[in-house]
Amino acid sequence: MTKYTKKSLFSYTVLLLLTFVSVVLNQVVSHRSIFVILVLFIVFLKGQQITDIFMELKHAKRMWRIILLSYVLLLPTIIAGIYLV
Amino acid sequence: MQTLSVKKDPAFNKRLPGDLAMWFFILAELTVFAIFFIGFAVTERLNPQMFSEGKASLHQLAGLVNTLALITSSLMVALALLSIKASKANLATSYLFLAFLFSIIYLGVKSWEYVNLFDRGFDIETNTFFTLYFLITFFHFMHILLGIIILGFMAKKSLAGGYQTTSNISGFEAGASYWHMVDLVWIILFPLLYVI
Numbered sequence: 001m002t003k004y005t006k007k008s009l010f011s012y013t014v015l016l017l018l019t020f021v022s023v024v025l026n027q028v029v030s031h032r033s034i035f036v037i038l039v040l041f042i043v044f045l046k047g048q049q050i051t052d053i054f055m056e057l058k059h060a061k062r063m064w065r066i067i068l069l070s071y072v073l074l075l076p077t078i079i080a081g082i083y084l085v
Numbered sequence: 086m087q088t089l090s091v092k093k094d095p096a097f098n099k100r101l102p103g104d105l106a107m108w109f110f111i112l113a114e115l116t117v118f119a120i121f122f123i124g125f126a127v128t129e130r131l132n133p134q135m136f137s138e139g140k141a142s143l144h145q146l147a148g149l150v151n152t153l154a155l156i157t158s159s160l161m162v163a164l165a166l167l168s169i170k171a172s173k174a175n176l177a178t179s180y181l182f183l184a185f186l187f188s189i190i191y192l193g194v195k196s197w198e199y200v201n202l203f204d205r206g207f208d209i210e211t212n213t214f215f216t217l218y219f220l221i222t223f224f225h226f227m228h229i230l231l232g233i234i235i236l237g238f239m240a241k242k243s244l245a246g247g248y249q250t251t252s253n254i255s256g257f258e259a260g261a262s263y264w265h266m267v268d269l270v271w272i273i274l275f276p277l278l279y280v281i
Contacts, residue, residue: 004167012160019152022280023145039276046272054163054265056102056258064101064108075119075273082126083281 011053018042036083040076047072103259111266114228118270121221122277128213139214140278142207147198148279151191152271158187159268162236166261169248177248181240184264188233195226218278225274228267235260 022042029035051068052058058065101108129136165180202208202215209219239260242248248257 002167002171005164008160008163008167012156015156016153019149019156019275022276023149026280036281039280043273043276047269050159050265050269050272054159054268055262056166059099061099061101067112071115071119072269072273075122078123079126079277082123082130 007053011049014049015046018046033084037080040080043076044072047076103255103262107259107262111262114266115270118221118225118273121217121224122273125217125221125277128217132213135212136214139212139218142202142205143218143279144198144201145279147194148275151194152275154187154190154194155268155271158184158191159265161187162261162264165239165243166257169243169254169257172249174243174246174248178240178243181236181243185233185236185240188229188236191229192226192233195222221274222278225267225270228270232264232267235263 022039025035025038025042029038048069051065051072055068057068161180161184165177165184168174168177168180199219207215209216239257243257248254
């Protein structure tokens with residue numbers, strides 16, 4: 001198994017775990033604002049895994065990595081702002 | 086013929102995977118979905134009661150199963166790309182077939198959700214929540230269909246030995262990037278509809 005295959009499998013495991021955590025959070029966190037922030041932060045973490053590992057942008061040209069990571073950071077932040085402000 | 090090797094060619098890793106045109110297409114698609122998501126959140130903010138009731142009508146387990154199916158199909162496509170880079174075309178085709186199977190699970194579950202909602206009397210005209218729900222999820226559904234067609238072309242070309250050199254692998258990378266984009270959109274859509 002190559003280093004890249006191991007990275008992909010690790011990333012997949014992280015994505016699965018974060019998915020289950022985001023679903024379980026609803027039963028664990030009672031405060032609406034904290035719940036929304038945590039779920040959307042998980043969206044960012046999952047998005048980062050997909051862009052960096054699956055899309056292979058981690059070691060690609062920096063500009064494209066920044067654009068995609070900005071998307072997965074800014075969009076959840078805007079959505080959180082709409083829900084919470 | 087130049088055989089691909091991930092480790093031996095560091096310059097290969099510094100380049101943008103796939104075609105530049107595909108990345109502009111991906112950015113355009115992500116922008117459209119971002120407008121949908123922001124519109125959905127703003128409308129929910131204005132109609133909290135309606136959206137709360139609408140979300141309660143959705144099947145969260147179906148959403149979870151679809152998330153797992155898409156993440157798994159994305160992994161299969163990523164492994165297929167690594168196999169192509171290692172000059173293992175048959176293995177890459179097998180991974181693409183598995184990705185296809187998981188995307189069929191997604192389509193099946195999503196279709197079941199639609200039918201289930203229709204049977205319970207919900208449709209696109211029920212209220213603003215369901216208008217946005219059907220609009221956004223069906224738009225995403227259509228992207229999955231297009232992605233499946235792209236995966237099919239990739240598998241066919243892979244079997245025919247069409248991805249043997251660094252110069253012609255960009256088509257495979259572009260298709261894989263498109264599929265990951267569809268997965269990325271669902272990663273945001275799932276919590277917006279089923280979790281929050």
